[in-house]
Amino acid sequence: MSRIWAIARHTLAEGLRLKIAHVFLAFIAVVVVGLPVTLKGESAISDAVQTYLSFSSRSLGVILSLLTIFLSRSLSDEFVNRQMLVLMTKPIQRWQYVVGKWLGMVTLNTILLFMSGVGVYVGATILAGMKPRDEADAGKLKNELLTARHATSFVPPDFSQLAAQAYQERLETGAYAEVAAIVPSEERTRIAKEFESQWRTVPVMETRLFEFTEVRCRRSPDKTLQIRYKAEVYHFAPDEILRCEWIVGNPDKGTPVYYLPRRDVIQRYQTMSVPTDAVAPDRTLTVALTNRNPFEGERQEYNTVSFLSNDDVQVLFEVGSFAGNLVRQLALTWCRLSFLAALAVLLACVFSFPVACLIGLTFLAMTSMAAFVTDALIFFDEDVGVPGLFQSVVQVLYKVVYFIIPDFSRYNGADLLVDGRNVTLRWVLEGVARLVLCGTTFLLLIACLLFQRREVAEVSV
């Protein structure tokens, strides 16, 4: 271990002295330290804090990822400048060297992440300590930003039985008489989807009931939870305002009921706070929405409200602190950086500096786009029909590549941190298992095998 650590220490020292590292460090300093100064002029403190968290956490991930890729130079330069000739005559196994290099990069990243994390925390705390614009600003800061909230989405009822009944009725009434061939199971599924989409729409003056389970917060009239929703309204009113009434609580379960008349801008997320004593002792929360449209003079059918996604109505409740959430978000970033460091070491074992770097950057771009590409492939599969040979090859290639390449966006908690939502420990552990234990180990293993077979003083003629 002492030899591995000797290489790691050396890599760390080199990383801290590389000029390109200084440039990246300057970027980090500007983001972490400089940004709070420039954001002081924002009208609402909560907006300033949100902007700061958004910029700092996202750019930290990007800057440190780029730095890690560029650190591959540390290894490839040792081949080019032939320091390897001396190093490999010392009593060190080649795998120890590879692991030492990776450890050095990871240690550098850990130090920078720790320092940046402290900086972000201090910056956010200083900004949050400034005088809020009003009570709503203060409330948003406390309950929606500098916190860690768990989000629960609604689950539509199960319409399969109703669909089966409806199918049977239609069958008996001869509704399918003119249909040539029908597959019962497919038809039942189609009917169930039809019922669900009807359920997801709330016509004017109708009420829809959403039941949330596992709302594990402390019940108290002094503490609040948030209900967040985004309503789609087709043929909306000229002022683009949705008029509705939310009723939260369930008297049958002995909770107080809160009436919340709202006038909100449509198609944007809206948040309202409700005391946590609206949650029933069985940890369920009942929420009802009454559509109070239309606008005067409008036809009623044009003001139907729709919730297309389950996430369009969510309940958010506090489960932890902002500091803990920040630590977990940084831990996820660390997992990504650890994987990238292993990739950088692997590439540098095979390629020289510019090539290794370019491949690393390409990989970084691909991992960041993984979610988008996967969605595109699903869309391609479903909607394009029978693909040609070229398209098939591209599809297969993409699927293979994205089977190997992890989806980095899946292990990025920046969006949640900015939203005051909980970055779960389970998620972090999943990141550790997938990116560090599996991904990093796999890459380092390949790097060791390749390096073991490489002639350090290779001559090409």
Place this chain on the structure above:
Amino acid sequence: MNEQDLPVLQTVGLTKVFKDFWRRDRVAAVNDLNLTVERGQVFGLLGPNGSGKSTTIKMLLGLLFPTRGRVSLFGRPPTDVATKSRIGFLPEESYLYRFLDARETLDLYGRLFRLHSRQRAERIEKLLEMVGLQAEAKRRIGEYSKGMARRIGLAQALINDPEFLILDEPTSGMDPLGTRQIKDVIRQLASRGKTILLSSHLLADVEDVCDRVTILYGGRQQAAGTIRELLAQADRTQIIAPRLSAETIAQVRALVRRLEQKDLLSVGAPHDRLENLFMKTVEAAQAANVRSAGVRAGGELPDFLSTGGRMPDLIESLVARADHPAAGGGAGPAAPISAPPRPRTDRSVIEQLTHVGGSIAPKESTTPAPPNEAPQSSRTPRAEPKPPRAQRSDIDRSVIDGLISRPGESDGE
């Protein structure tokens, strides 16, 4: 077989063929090379540029993989970690980290040898003192001159007190002062029983320090043997004397013609070596405390550099017996311990030359030896330490040794 009996280095049929991009054989850099380096030897690998010296060394160190043949160091493969911990290597250029300073550089390599922190710190200071860079230890290597970097290169090669030292062009880029210091270090290390493999195309360097040499050309071994075996000119005799008058020289010519029926080939004043002149000048300047921004005079060899793979007692015993011949038990000259007896010298020509007219030979050489000490010319040979720098003779002793040796016979060293 006991490890002590194994050669330090052995190659059998060592071959390296470099390939092109398409993996086709292109250049046979080393071809069927068989080398054996025994313990305590200073072995010279000679050859012009491109003869395969560096390729051979890189294979010895596991930096290149042989195409055919095998290498063993201390009876084990060169990639073995335990083997590597017994080796010191100075490459042809000092491939060091430019962003580290001298102490950090030595510290890095010391850590790889798992030296304890206190031991590491002590060795670093001693090595810096030895290579004369203590005052420059905080400067980055990137700011060093090539010669200074070579010195740090040498220091890193010695940080682990290696049993076997491989030096690839050790004096490359060094000024004459540094070259001399490096050679002194090699001699001192050799006197402590270290095994040294020295690769160079600077023939004078090799001649000065090596016991055995192998000359490579085209990747093949062209000649091999001890320096004396290879350099002996059996058909000539050289006599070096203080300045003689023309009359005396004429008498010598006549004497040689009369006794040997031969003419002298050349007679003239010998030239000092430029290296000696340079050293004298620099040493005089250093004695006068003339300021310089470069390296200081190198210090003594650090005491941690032990006696290599040999048994220390044996070395001491050898030295003691050589220094005190009488202690061997007899009144006569000390007998050689392991070397075969030196061939009997035909002294008649020398004695006649030095006694003709009673004034030709210098006074010192005619001083009779102490009763229990053999005359200098017939002293028992031993692994002779070079004289200290200040007393170093201008005379190339190998010529005299050559004179008193029979051609074609080994001197047993």
